Amino acid sequence: MGDRTKVKVLHFDREKEKVALGLKQILPDPWESVVEHYPPGSRVKGKVVSLTDYGVFVELEEGVEGLVHVSEMTWAKKIKHPSKVVHVGDQVERSCWTVTPSSGESLLE
Numbered sequence: 001m002g003d004r005t006k007v008k009v010l011h012f013d014r015e016k017e018k019v020a021l022g023l024k025q026i027l028p029d030p031w032e033s034v035v036e037h038y039p040p041g042s043r044v045k046g047k048v049v050s051l052t053d054y055g056v057f058v059e060l061e062e063g064v065e066g067l068v069h070v071s072e073m074t075w076a077k078k079i080k081h082p083s084k085v086v087h088v089g090d091q092v093e094r095s096c097w098t099v100t101p102s103s104g105e106s107l108l109e
Helices: none
Strands: 008-013 018-022 043-052 055-061 064-069 091-100 105-108
Touching: 043 064, 055 091, 064 091
Parallel strands: 064 105
Antiparallel strands: 008 018, 043 055, 043 091, 055 064, 091 105
């Protein structure tokens, strides 16, 4: 309480006396420099943030996540669900495969 921070006014409604503010809008877009930070072929470390039937999402840095497809998770055996190999919160190291900043996609293997 009493802290000051810069934000962007997103919407102002005089009738309802409401103001919508945004913090992310004044911060740099992390996807603008993702190719320099994570070039294809580089090894990256991150934290598993969610599991799906088709793979896991790994947070590489705040605002940047990469997908590890279930078919890329292990060579030893075919797995039915990523939860058989990793759990949310696990730290993993993978190779960066492709990065598409315009669509906000990063694939890891």
